[in-house]
Amino acid sequence: MAIRNIKLTVLYDGSEYHGWQIQPGLRTIQAALTEAIQEFIDVEVRVFGASRTDAGVSALGQVALVQIDSAIPVENLAKVITHRLPPEIAVAEAVEVPEGFDLIGAVKSKLYRYTIFIGQLRPVMQIKHCWHLPQKLDIAAMAQAGAMLVGKKDFKSFASAADKRQTSVRTIFRCDVSRDDDWVYIDVEGDSFLYNMVRNIVGTLVEVGSGRQKPEKISEILEAKDRTAAGPIAPAAGLCLMWIKY
Amino acid sequence: MAIRNIKLTVLYDGSEYHGWQIQPGLRTIQAALTEAIQEFIDVEVRVFGASRTDAGVSALGQVALVQIDSAIPVENLAKVITHRLPPEIAVAEAVEVPEGFDLIGAVKSKLYRYTIFIGQLRPVMQIKHCWHLPQKLDIAAMAQAGAMLVGKKDFKSFASAADKRQTSVRTIFRCDVSRDDDWVYIDVEGDSFLYNMVRNIVGTLVEVGSGRQKPEKISEILEAKDRTAAGPIAPAAGLCLMWIKY
Numbered sequence: 001m002a003i004r005n006i007k008l009t010v011l012y013d014g015s016e017y018h019g020w021q022i023q024p025g026l027r028t029i030q031a032a033l034t035e036a037i038q039e040f041i042d043v044e045v046r047v048f049g050a051s052r053t054d055a056g057v058s059a060l061g062q063v064a065l066v067q068i069d070s071a072i073p074v075e076n077l078a079k080v081i082t083h084r085l086p087p088e089i090a091v092a093e094a095v096e097v098p099e100g101f102d103l104i105g106a107v108k109s110k111l112y113r114y115t116i117f118i119g120q121l122r123p124v125m126q127i128k129h130c131w132h133l134p135q136k137l138d139i140a141a142m143a144q145a146g147a148m149l150v151g152k153k154d155f156k157s158f159a160s161a162a163d164k165r166q167t168s169v170r171t172i173f174r175c176d177v178s179r180d181d182d183w184v185y186i187d188v189e190g191d192s193f194l195y196n197m198v199r200n201i202v203g204t205l206v207e208v209g210s211g212r213q214k215p216e217k218i219s220e221i222l223e224a225k226d227r228t229a230a231g232p233i234a235p236a237a238g239l240c241l242m243w244i245k246y
Numbered sequence: 247m248a249i250r251n252i253k254l255t256v257l258y259d260g261s262e263y264h265g266w267q268i269q270p271g272l273r274t275i276q277a278a279l280t281e282a283i284q285e286f287i288d289v290e291v292r293v294f295g296a297s298r299t300d301a302g303v304s305a306l307g308q309v310a311l312v313q314i315d316s317a318i319p320v321e322n323l324a325k326v327i328t329h330r331l332p333p334e335i336a337v338a339e340a341v342e343v344p345e346g347f348d349l350i351g352a353v354k355s356k357l358y359r360y361t362i363f364i365g366q367l368r369p370v371m372q373i374k375h376c377w378h379l380p381q382k383l384d385i386a387a388m389a390q391a392g393a394m395l396v397g398k399k400d401f402k403s404f405a406s407a408a409d410k411r412q413t414s415v416r417t418i419f420r421c422d423v424s425r426d427d428d429w430v431y432i433d434v435e436g437d438s439f440l441y442n443m444v445r446n447i448v449g450t451l452v453e454v455g456s457g458r459q460k461p462e463k464i465s466e467i468l469e470a471k472d473r474t475a476a477g478p479i480a481p482a483a484g485l486c487l488m489w490i491k492y
Binding site: 011012013058060082087088089090092121122124125127128129 | 257258259304306328333334335336338367368370371373374375
């Protein structure tokens with residue numbers, strides 16, 4: 001049996017999980033996926049993820065990579081794995097990729113969507129997948145602020161201090177704010193993201209939408225290169241990794 | 247302070263709760279609501295519900311009744327209680343009703359909605375609020391079968407054996423089956439329901455939709471007055487109590 005490199009598209013409701021990454025004694029997506037695949041693979045399975053989503057964050061298009069030495073045809077793998085996963089996790093697609101496929105380095109862009117509910121009444125059925133902010137938000141001002149984040153810039157002000165990567169320069173392709181009834185969506189597409197970057201952007205855009213900051217403040221925040229210049233972090237529940245393009 | 251009778255409209259995501267009714271050591275909606283109200287009421291609070299929803303069943307319009315001896319204006323009560331509730335539960339409205347208001351006897355009709363997802367890919371974000379049945383369903387046949395349930399009839403065949411009520415005659419005002427993309431909805435409105443009646447109806451309609459039974463079989467099932475004549479019970483997750491009319 002030939003060992004094959006398999007790229008998986010993974011969906012999960014992350015609200016009851018301690019994030020993607022395996023942590024001893026905690027329920028994580030990576031651990032659940034590893035266990036499900038291990039059930040029909042004899043050698044030790046290692047699953048890699050393209051994004052380390054945080055506790056409470058969901059995904060409709062996480063990408064994972066695993067080596068599989070099973071005779072199961074690749075077109076059946078998504079079903080076989082999903083069948084063994086908890087109900088909150090599924091594999092949408094499995095495709096074979098060449099040896100040496102660079103799961104993180106080959107990423108062209110990623111889209112994160114953040115969902116806010118601004119109605120008065122708590123949305124009990126969606127409460128684990130949104131930020132409930134029962135107040136008025138100036139969507140036009142938020143969109144104006146979001147547009148100022150687009151481009152290749154140093155996003156140090158939007159990175160949590162825990163981020164130890166060498167450079168904080170990233171490219172944001174778009175940062176769109178839209179509204180459908182009482183639901184507000186912030187879509188951020190970029191080449192890669194710093195730790196908590198989207199949630200820090202959302203918290204800052206909400207400061208603008210609430211009228212506590214002017215949209216023009218974004219330039220100052222970017223220039224400061226200091227986390228304390230930006231707004232507070234938005235809760236994890238509203239964040240969802242929509243897709244990753246290669 | 248005058249003691250007032252307050253009628254509450256209650257919403258909840260019931261997926262992580264052991265149903266409405268208080269049970270020692272278990273997390274229930276009635277217990278959570280009682281605790282929340284008890285926080286600002288000195289005497290012992292007792293909360294009554296119009297429907298005893300089962301474990302895993304949700305509600306967007308459960309109705310509850312409670313006596314409150316607080317000076318809080320009734321128009322503020324919904325917010326005051328919701329603020330003290332867990333995130334999966336909310337009170338949409340609180341209104342004062344006369345002493346002797348008959349919470350169960352005065353019900354004119356109730357609507358339950360059952361949600362089925364027939365797409366292939368597991369809907370991870372909604373999996374706790376639907377029945378995932380990745381197969382074809384003949385919606386027209388299900389609608390035809392549903393229509394045969396409308397009227398004042400003996401629904402003994404659709405009542406779980408645990409139902410010990412004197413009569414199993416109930417009136418169903420409508421039983422509509424509709425489809426929106428891969429989502430199938432079964433809306434059942436009636437004057438009152440036997441134990442597990444909606445879930446047993448749904449299980450039977452799915453037998454019809456899958457082609458395992460003809461729609462005409464419904465008459466035979468009703469005539470049999472025997473639970474074993476109907477189809478298997480549908481999972482709790484898909485059921486939601488939409489509203490109760492007085």
